[in-house]
Amino acid sequence: MKAVVIGGGIIGLSTAYFLVQDGWDVTIVDQSDLHDSCSYGNLGMIVPSHFIPLAAPGMVEKGIRWMFNSRSPFFVRPRLNSDLIKWGLNFLRHANQQHVEESAPSLKALSLLSKKIYQDWNQSMTFDFGYQERGLMMLYKDPKIGHEEAETAEMANRIGIEARVLNATQVQELEPDVRVDVLGGVYFPGDAHLTPRVLVENLITELRKAGVKIHEATEVTEFNINQDKVTSVTCESGTFDFDQIVLAAGSWSGLLSKALKISLPMQAGKGYSFTVENIDKNIRIPSIFLEARVAVTPMGNNLRFGGTMEIVGVDERINMNRVQGIVDSIPYYYPEMKIKTPAIDKIWHGLRPCSPD
Secondary structure (H helix, E strand, O other): OEEEEEOOOHHHHHHHHHHHHOOOEEEEEOOOOOOOOOOOOOOOEEOOOOOOOOOOOOHHHHHHHHOOOOOOOEEEOOOOOHHHHHHHHHHHHHOOHHHHHHHHHHHHHHHHHHHHHHHHHHHHOOOOOOOEOOOEEEEEOOHHHHHHHHHHHHHHHHOOOOOEEEEHHHHHHHOOOOOOOOOEEEEEOOOEEOOHHHHHHHHHHHHHHOOOEEEOOOOEEEEEEEOOEEEEEEEOOEEEEOOEEEEOOHHHHHHHHHOOOOOOOOEEEEEEEEEEOOOOOOOOOOEEEOOOOEEEEEEOOEEEEEEEEEEOOOOOOOOHHHHHHHHHHHHHHOOOOOOOOOOHHHOEEEEEEEOOO
16 A cells, blocks of 8 residues: 655654554655754654643733734734634634633643653664653743643643642752742643654654655645545656555645645744753753743753744744844843854744644
């Protein structure tokens, strides 16, 4: 049986991995060179703690407030685009507590399955991709934010995700090498992290060894349909026939699905990250600055910072104001950590696929 996987990020690659394990003949097609996708420069967090969807109560209000600050963590570029308008209305419809309650069990199950797969790979793969189970800390300085996070912790414990509410002293005890200036935090001991680039690059190598055919810099131009069945896909480098097709193109999946007459509302949520190498005193536990919406992950001797969510379409430009917002937040939580604004060529950006629910 033949399968064509459109998309070479972590979802497409892992799909190909399991198809090959099951005896399939697999071809991966990706429009990029597979060396800078959203699966490379992210924060590498494996987070069962993230069981609350982006479409949640209060997010619309926060989003509107943040839009008027050029260094804020969230921005939607207003534009007369029917897809964006439909997405926004759909998001608004889902931003309620009932949706959160209904979504949480599915998000929890998906994340726990994902973590189990990474655990298995950590044991079975021939390479080390930096998998660590040290948990995640949600850090806050504002009592109101702390109250909201304590409510999240209560819900987490209720659905079987362990969460511990910590005061400032307890947070500091978990980070003995770096001074942390916070009012408190919530610790999720069941979360994990890894080094994304190492995983993805080695996974590509393993797939090629297993016989997977990978076509880089190959854009899909047409789906060939016969009696309501997709029989082949045409790309710049040729036509591929198959028994099954997997659409795993991330932020581009919505655009590609239109050719199949499928409505898949999807917006690209741009995020940025940069990595500081050879940190003298590194943190031990990945953390998220709640007020700034900035994530921090130790990766060996290095430390990666990342954040922002820009709903601006498929736009590859780097907004240095957003990056500066990340940099400015660091001493607010780690007062002894002096991080300079990186040069623009040291900043990674990626387009996360964002559904309206």
